[in-house]
Amino acid sequence: MHSLDVSAAVSIAVFAAVYTGMALGRWPGVRMDRAGIALVGAVLLLTLAENRGELLATINGEALALLFGLMLLSAQFEASGLYRVAAGRLAAARRGDLALVAGVAGVTGTLSALLANDVIVFAMTPILCIGLRAGGRDPVPFLLAHAGAANAGSAATLIGNPQNILIGEAGDLDFWRYLIEAMPVAVIATGCTVLLVHLLWRGRYHLPPAPHRNEMKATPAEEEPGNGRIDRGPLTKAVVLTVLLLGLFASPIPRWLAGLAIAALVLVSRRNTTRALIGRVDWGVLLLLGALFIVTQAVAPLFRDLVAPFAAKDRIDLATLAGASLLGGNTIGNVPFVVLFLSWFPALGPETLTRLAVFSTLAGNFLLIGSLANIIVAERAAHQGVRLRFRDFAAVGIPSTLLAMGIAYLYFTATGTAG
Template sequence: MTLLVVIVFVAVYAGMALGRWPGLGLDRTGIALIGGMGLGLAGAVTPAAALEAIDFPTLFVLFGLMILSARFAESGFYDWCVARIAAARAGPVALLALTVAVTGLLSAVLSNDVVVFAMTPLLCLGLGARGLDPRPFLIALAGAANAGSAATMIGNPQNILIGQTGRLDFFDFLLACGPPAVLSLVVVHVTVLLVWRGRWSAPVQGGLPTPRVDRLELAWAGLATLALLALFASPLPQAESVLIIGGLMLLSRNLATRAILGLVDWSLLVLFAGLFVVTAAFSQTGLPAAGLAWLAGHGLPVADPAVLTTLALAGSNTVGNVPAVMLFLKIVPDAGPGLLYSLALLSTLAGNLLLVGSLANIIVAERAAAVGVRLTFRTHAACGVPMTIASMALALLWLTGLGYLPWK
């Protein structure tokens, strides 16, 4: 049975890296789901064990935050932000800084994937109407979404998973990861500025539609966000806090429940559930623990900064940061807060390296292509590689300086 679990695990994580199984239309969610179902049907995982493997508090937090982000999107808030950026009376350098700052802030509080999904098309149209090349701004958008999301425990799916698994405090997480995340936003701006200096112009194209903002809807979503932050400071478990806010967000006079739930990324929730089962089964074989013991025996403990940085870069830019973090948490179940802060920060920043390094990068490229702007792998890497090296170096200095990730 161990051999079967290993084969399924390798097949699933190969699918995570490739994005599909050759010859089939399955995406990452389908691969994870089939992997979990296959283990169950083969008897490698019992139904009870499968349910126990799924971290439902993490899924509840993701679900509630998706509803909150959906209400912001429905209010027209993201469209309004992009319109203000594109219409600002400023030069390209200032517009770039504005893009980075707004995206970073929104991604720290709301889901970074939702932010870039909503902002990308209008950013392309607005900048094109001003005769500016949208590509450097799109790279900055993706880079800032990743960097900004690293600041908080609710900025991206992997941080949510880490926070729930380690039972971390929201504000302690912010104090640990917020400062290097802000520095990384500066790195994103400076990197794109240096790489694209003097190449901002492009033929004028189209125009930007006037956004419509539902102020009442926006006020309701804003109050809900403040209430959520207040609940995070209370003794109430975070999963329950998010579910309370998510339930309140379903109350609407204009939006039907079906419409709100239609904006939830159910595929991501199913992906998490499938990976929970597959990684739990793999960890039960004892092979991951043996591998860690072998590394430690050769002077390479996982808590070593060089080892963790290498794992973060390799994992985020192959199988993806969510599957990589999920596997790490299964094979290192006793990780302390310092190591978890380090994992969250480094795995998120590592996603800026390549276009395939994070879901936010892929969303930006696909949404831009839909409005006629092509962001290639090479174009992204010209900024992604240096910004990742610089931001991760700063993060390592911060983490080791505070003793979260000490050098041995």
């Protein structure tokens, strides 16, 4: 009994340390990101645990395989130059401020619905920063729309972000039915972000006159906006593979296997080496998710008695889902929150899982720490000398998220049961 208590105490301590790191984004005194923190915690728990096989068995290999396939498909689009050219043309466009904010949000949201949003913001953020500053505009409001649309747009599909992939695989949700139910909310949420950005930044979109505009960091020529053209060969292949993937989602073939099949076809290339394509995969996100499965499972049994009265439920009411998503997503992040939530409530039905996917994704826009996509935008912008401050994000994120989640609540109440 004593050894059990010690083991439980160690598991809780490691869990608390890892999830505190998830919330803060770092451990004080060491240069580790969230993926590193999660890996250290998982390795420590595996070293001390007697049930290593049980912990390893909880890793959702199917979800990770699908995400890997999507990342390689996105790498094919990136190799064609699509992200670079799209972001560059958006940034250099001579149009009104509101139209440009809407354009950035529309492109980002659409791409994020089709591919993992983390990959989209990683590729596009530096180009937007460079192009907007070169045109005399402050990149910050456009980056706020970029991050907000990456989250909101990704809510439209089960492949738009890591947490939706996890939820879709856990509940074996139908891809097209989810799309029909979630798309209206995703579009409205994107509109809420555009509206709030414009209301708060109207009249402040432009930078002071030179020389301040030249204070950005030097950037390799291949990353300059508008530099180069879209390579039609790789782009055609990427589009064909995307259509094929969507078609496979309508077939009996498991989604994870469809994702791996597409990944294999991406790697069959005469222009890009396997090493180059694999190098564009965000291994940090895959590592983070795999490690979090282990960390979460290590403590899940300790709370079994606490959640036992609710664990067998197949429905949770909308208000509880929305509140839990908002709280969990903006303390430990929406991906860790979903991993933990699914481990506590394994019997949730398709309706509740659909709403969980939407609410947990929309909640990521509340604060800068709410989603990995937000953090990637902030870090990639910082590399270009653009500072995305916590308070600037919150000024847009808090009201736009509350508005979007409120509309989602009314929409789900009107189109189904409130549970």
